[in-house]
Amino acid sequence: MQISEIFRSIQGESTRAGLPCIFVRLTGCNLRCTWCDTAYAFHGGTKMTVDEVLDRIAELSAAAPGKLPGSAEASTKVSLVELTGGEPLLQPEAIPLAQKLLERGYTVMIETSGERPVEGLPREVIKIVDVKCPDSGEPDTFRMENLAGLDEKDEIKFVISTRRDYEFAREFTRQHDLARRVHQVVFSPVHADPERTWPGMSARDVAEWILSDGLPVRLGLQLHKFIWHPATRGV
Template structure:
């Protein structure tokens, strides 16, 4: 059983899969409370539904295309131990699976077939010291690392992180905090510094989708 905030079908908006249709499973509960969090409704299990793995799979089968892309997000999905059972069932069902995680909980047991999108928290989040450095051992070429940037300090933090850590993936995303840092300003910084990173834009919000 898992505490589920929402299951819905929308456009993937924030990763290298941006623009593709995607089934989302938003788990409830988070161990962080970032200053810019835009999914506060998923921070606790207060308003969540408790669903079995079979019920979740059944809901997925009734939305969108039969198979395709599915993202497990939160909250922080890895807080719930049963998420590993969900991983296995989704793999059996033939989905291409994305996991969005804040990087504070060990990724050791996440199956290799899962594409991990690891959000490394910058200072303005209030939790830049919470990242579990060991997790870089479990980030592979197919995985992605994301920095959500709201201040000049955040930008410098992200740049420094990239120069001081040997990463196995080249899929690095810099995404501006909505309503605080204009994406254009962030783009200009990236161009000025010649960074080999992807500018992340919340496509689903531009389209006014979930």
């Protein structure tokens, strides 16, 4: 596998935001979203076998010594792992990696662009699937067959950078009855990044539009970008 980075941090997105999590960032992506915040993962990285990735995850999982209040356990274990990228489903080894992590008792999430098929993943993997909006620069890339591969533990995410994006996300959500298909539909405003080219999107605007339209969706803010500087890597 070509791996950009493996690190332990706080889950910043999805309905598991705030939980300790180990991230495996796979190198490479076939899309080029205008507001992409992980372009450094398009190239480079380190070649690793699936077993080497598993070993590194085990090290990071166990490296959290400390006694929980009221617990007899002498250490806490991080049991949530997210496969991300880049686009993790461009590398076929992502599937056996997910399977082996499940067998070892981890909760496994994957963040994918929505353009690659998700059916090959084990059912237990929690899938966070993007639908790219018009102003992402990658409209019409969502693979519609993926809707059938999602269920009540999965999430569909729209990254929103304009009012036009919001209206697309609203209509897609309604047209495909997404709120009934998946655990959560997430509308995530693009986070402003003063060091890059995108100005961001007002979270307040998106919140008010959601309320005004009575949409059954969750406003998703990227928690890690409020904790650390938005350009910080490995968090």
